[in-house]
Amino acid sequence: MNGTRARPARFILIGLASTAVYFALLLALRSVIASTTILAALCYALSMCFNYVAQGLWTFQTQRLSTRSLSRYAIVQGMALAINALAMGILVDGLGWALLLSQVLVTGFVAVCVYVLSAIWVYQ
Structure with a gap:
């Protein structure tokens, strides 16, 4: 996949890989880690590091x-981290919702927010 037309597909693929890292x-x-909030925050932060490098180097081919x-990525991901951890x-x-069901729902919401902000601000 080459060029800017492939960016949405690359963004999704890296997002899926980052999500797999997160869930693993x-x-x-x-x-x-007993606290779900701390667990979710730590896992999100680690998958965020993977995502920044992969999106920059592969999706946007910098x-x-x-x-x-x-800096922009950190701001967007910081907001996403807070939303993810608090919602979880x-x-x-x-x-008392199930851990994985909750994370699937929260992940979907956060992914849409991050994509929109990345497309219009982070990688401009």
Whole structure:
């Protein structure tokens, strides 16, 4: 896949890979981290690092990741991190919803927000 026309597909593929990293960490660390909010925040932060590098180098094919895009990415992901962790805490710890069902729902919402902000601001 080459060119800007392939970017949406690349964005989705990297998003799926990042989500897989997130879920793998979520399941692997659940037995060691009791707080769902801390668990979700840590897993999200680690998958966010993978995502920034992969989106920059593959999706947007930058030769060098810039401080400008990193700063913008960090702002967007910081907001997404807060939404993800708080929503997971509310749904799982507060309302008693199942961990994975809650994360699937929260992930979908957060992904749409991140895509829109990335497309119109982060990588401009």
